[in-house]
Amino acid sequence: MAMHPHLHPPAPGPAAAQAEPSAPFLRACRGLPTPYTPVWFMRQAGRYMPEYRALRAQASLLELIRSPEMAAQITLQPIEAFDLDAAIIFADILPPLAGMGLSLQFVKGEGPQIDNPLQRPYDIDLLATPPAHETLAPTLEAIRLVVKELAPRGVPLIGFAGAPFTLASYAIEGGASRSYTKTKALMYGKPAAWKRLMLKLVTVQADYLLAQAKAGASALQIFDSWAGQALSREAYRRYVQPYNQMLFETVRRAGVPVINFSTGAAAYIDEVAAAGGDVIGADWRMPLGWYWERIGQDRPIQGNLDPTLLLAPWRELKFHVDALLAEAAGRPGHIFNVGHGILPETPVDQVRRLVDYVHEQTRRGA
Amino acid sequence: MAMHPHLHPPAPGPAAAQAEPSAPFLRACRGLPTPYTPVWFMRQAGRYMPEYRALRAQASLLELIRSPEMAAQITLQPIEAFDLDAAIIFADILPPLAGMGLSLQFVKGEGPQIDNPLQRPYDIDLLATPPAHETLAPTLEAIRLVVKELAPRGVPLIGFAGAPFTLASYAIEGGASRSYTKTKALMYGKPAAWKRLMLKLVTVQADYLLAQAKAGASALQIFDSWAGQALSREAYRRYVQPYNQMLFETVRRAGVPVINFSTGAAAYIDEVAAAGGDVIGADWRMPLGWYWERIGQDRPIQGNLDPTLLLAPWRELKFHVDALLAEAAGRPGHIFNVGHGILPETPVDQVRRLVDYVHEQTRRGA
Numbered sequence: 001m002a003m004h005p006h007l008h009p010p011a012p013g014p015a016a017a018q019a020e021p022s023a024p025f026l027r028a029c030r031g032l033p034t035p036y037t038p039v040w041f042m043r044q045a046g047r048y049m050p051e052y053r054a055l056r057a058q059a060s061l062l063e064l065i066r067s068p069e070m071a072a073q074i075t076l077q078p079i080e081a082f083d084l085d086a087a088i089i090f091a092d093i094l095p096p097l098a099g100m101g102l103s104l105q106f107v108k109g110e111g112p113q114i115d116n117p118l119q120r121p122y123d124i125d126l127l128a129t130p131p132a133h134e135t136l137a138p139t140l141e142a143i144r145l146v147v148k149e150l151a152p153r154g155v156p157l158i159g160f161a162g163a164p165f166t167l168a169s170y171a172i173e174g175g176a177s178r179s180y181t182k183t184k185a186l187m188y189g190k191p192a193a194w195k196r197l198m199l200k201l202v203t204v205q206a207d208y209l210l211a212q213a214k215a216g217a218s219a220l221q222i223f224d225s226w227a228g229q230a231l232s233r234e235a236y237r238r239y240v241q242p243y244n245q246m247l248f249e250t251v252r253r254a255g256v257p258v259i260n261f262s263t264g265a266a267a268y269i270d271e272v273a274a275a276g277g278d279v280i281g282a283d284w285r286m287p288l289g290w291y292w293e294r295i296g297q298d299r300p301i302q303g304n305l306d307p308t309l310l311l312a313p314w315r316e317l318k319f320h321v322d323a324l325l326a327e328a329a330g331r332p333g334h335i336f337n338v339g340h341g342i343l344p345e346t347p348v349d350q351v352r353r354l355v356d357y358v359h360e361q362t363r364r365g366a
Numbered sequence: 367m368a369m370h371p372h373l374h375p376p377a378p379g380p381a382a383a384q385a386e387p388s389a390p391f392l393r394a395c396r397g398l399p400t401p402y403t404p405v406w407f408m409r410q411a412g413r414y415m416p417e418y419r420a421l422r423a424q425a426s427l428l429e430l431i432r433s434p435e436m437a438a439q440i441t442l443q444p445i446e447a448f449d450l451d452a453a454i455i456f457a458d459i460l461p462p463l464a465g466m467g468l469s470l471q472f473v474k475g476e477g478p479q480i481d482n483p484l485q486r487p488y489d490i491d492l493l494a495t496p497p498a499h500e501t502l503a504p505t506l507e508a509i510r511l512v513v514k515e516l517a518p519r520g521v522p523l524i525g526f527a528g529a530p531f532t533l534a535s536y537a538i539e540g541g542a543s544r545s546y547t548k549t550k551a552l553m554y555g556k557p558a559a560w561k562r563l564m565l566k567l568v569t570v571q572a573d574y575l576l577a578q579a580k581a582g583a584s585a586l587q588i589f590d591s592w593a594g595q596a597l598s599r600e601a602y603r604r605y606v607q608p609y610n611q612m613l614f615e616t617v618r619r620a621g622v623p624v625i626n627f628s629t630g631a632a633a634y635i636d637e638v639a640a641a642g643g644d645v646i647g648a649d650w651r652m653p654l655g656w657y658w659e660r661i662g663q664d665r666p667i668q669g670n671l672d673p674t675l676l677l678a679p680w681r682e683l684k685f686h687v688d689a690l691l692a693e694a695a696g697r698p699g700h701i702f703n704v705g706h707g708i709l710p711e712t713p714v715d716q717v718r719r720l721v722d723y724v725h726e727q728t729r730r731g732a
Contacts, residue, residue: 178542181709181711184677185678232652233651267632286633287599308547308551311550312551340545
């Protein structure tokens with residue numbers, strides 16, 4: 001029931017500096033055969049790495065993100081350490097909200113915090129929609145720096161942004177939430193204001209994603225991390241899917257593969273997939289085959305190891321990885337990943353062993 | 367794929383003080399026709415009611431729970447205020463952990479907190495498994511007091527307890543969690559210790575539930591609130607389902623209907639239902655028909671309105687209630703409820719209007 005063709009030909013575009021399209025990760029994004037299953041991990045640059053913690057000790061999260069040199073360095077850390085098939089720019093989904101006029105900070109032990117969350121419909125009308133090159137220039141510059149390093153090695157770089165619902169939930173709740181009460185109260189109770197907010201977010205996020213591709217990102221991932229956690233299928237269809245669809249439709253123009261990632265949406269993954277994206281990011285809740293049955297057997301999937309398994313002994317981790325690879329059965333269009341971000345407690349050696357193991361187990365005859 | 371027959375005849379039991387089995391709620395639990403669709407709400411006694419807030423201003427949550435008189439009074443508050451078809455004893459899922467040796471408190475604005483969470487397998491061996499009449503006597507006494515009030519009115523009382531995984535997550539994380547990292551690290555990494563913990567929790571919870579029925583509860587609900595949020599289908603099958611099955615099997619002996627409630631488990635609701643229970647509690651993520659298709663058309667379902675809708679204007683709430691009732695199509699075996707607890711921000715008038723509306727809309731010719 002895909003509402004637009006999800007496999008589009010590599011369009012002409014600003015691909016000059018980008019990794020060659022023969023990289024296994026990019027081929028898998030197009031559903032093409034690869035010599036082995038490509039691997040990368042959400043949050044692969046982050047707190048579980050001592051190299052990252054050393055930099056983080058000197059600067060806040062937002063300082064690191066806003067320094068192109070630091071962000072580039074962090075992006076490359078896991079690429080130096082492991083045999084990963086893609087890098088993802090070190091950034092966060094929330095800085096676009098700061099550009100729109102919300103006061104964003106990360107509070108130690110508390111996570112993100114917005115001091116002036118959206119409380120009335122009028123607050124939505126006051127939100128700015130500046131272009132990414134004005135408010136998110138450091139991340140775009142970091143992408144240019146990273147691509148210079150990665151292009152010669154043939155490693156693609158992934159850019160990313162949050163989907164409108166997920167960003168709206170932070171903008172309205174003022175931080176992380178368990179029940180998304182205020183967000184859903186606005187969504188259900190003030191549909192006109194909700195629509196204005198979603199449209200503003202689509203504008204800002206589409207521009208940001210296109211700018212990341214222009215700066216050299218070879219693929220893009222859109223995180224709708226909380227829609228599936230928060231919403232019924234019916235609410236997703238009415239209040240979220242149309243805006244995600246607009247966003248995916250607009251971002252196609254970049255001519256790079258786009259990954260549509262959500263969590264907690266297994267039961268209505270067909271609706272999530274219908275919003276768009278070349279690749280569907282699956283969380284760990286159901287086996288890969290279950291997702292393929294619902295989104296179409298030829299739609300590429302990225303996923304879906306429970307990241308907590310990286311904290312288990314290798315024997316247990318291996319058992320689950322074997323089951324996952326058996327589900328994928330060596331078909332084209334599988335990108336190995338975790339079903340949610342890597343946890344800060346993850347042992348570095350376990351990550352290395354896992355990457356190598358997936359490559360070995362999936363290597364196909366020349 | 368139910369592993370034991372889920373509709374069992376009303377067994378002889380300690381039903382002397384209990385509400386007559388002709389109450390619509392109890393009939394619906396058995397899949398029998400009722401004159402209208404019965405309604406109750408999870409957390410129907412709680413912060414959204416001014417009568418509750420007045421008592422809560424004078425005492426802590428644990429003090430209220432541990433006072434049989436106060437707990438009984440709070441249980442009855444929503445029954446006095448609205449035309450509800452069942453009461454649920456005012457309590458919390460966590461006090462059994464205190465009886466096992468964990469130091470439980472509720473911190474204002476933070477929720478539950480356990481100061482000595484389980485950290486090593488040895489901590490599990492030190493947990494006690496005292497009988498409910500020793501450590502949970504106030505709740506059992508509150509049940510007796512409430513049943514005395516309710517029995518003459520024909521309103522059944524529901525007792526409840528947490529399922530082993532959900533309790534284990536609090537015991538290990540020391541409070542609420544988003545990622546359940548430590549819980550799953552133990553589950554995946556130390557399966558023998560995990561099994562010992564689950565078995566101890568089954569022992570304590572089965573005894574507690576049986577004691578609640580003996581004290582006069584006419585039905586029981588088992589909350590596995592976080593299993594579906596945290597676990598893959600495979601992990602649920604291996605590490606949770608066998609223990610839930612034991613618990614449901616043991617609790618059948620009470621001879622009262624048992625409700626099996628989980629959230630976030632829509633995608634594998636068939637596995638959740640296979641663990642047992644006469645009634646399956648459904649969260650709001652998918653339409654009722656979707657659940658019935660997966661658990662069997664004759665299995666009673668309780669649910670499943672998104673509680674956030676009670677914060678929306680009546681017109682919007684009514685639209686979703688109408689859709690829900692259309693899904694149920696007046697069949698026997700539907701108990702109207704929210705898909706998760708009522709939110710503290712809920713307007714009291716909206717609750718009253720909703721209860722009356724569901725009764726009116728579903729009233730069937732004599």
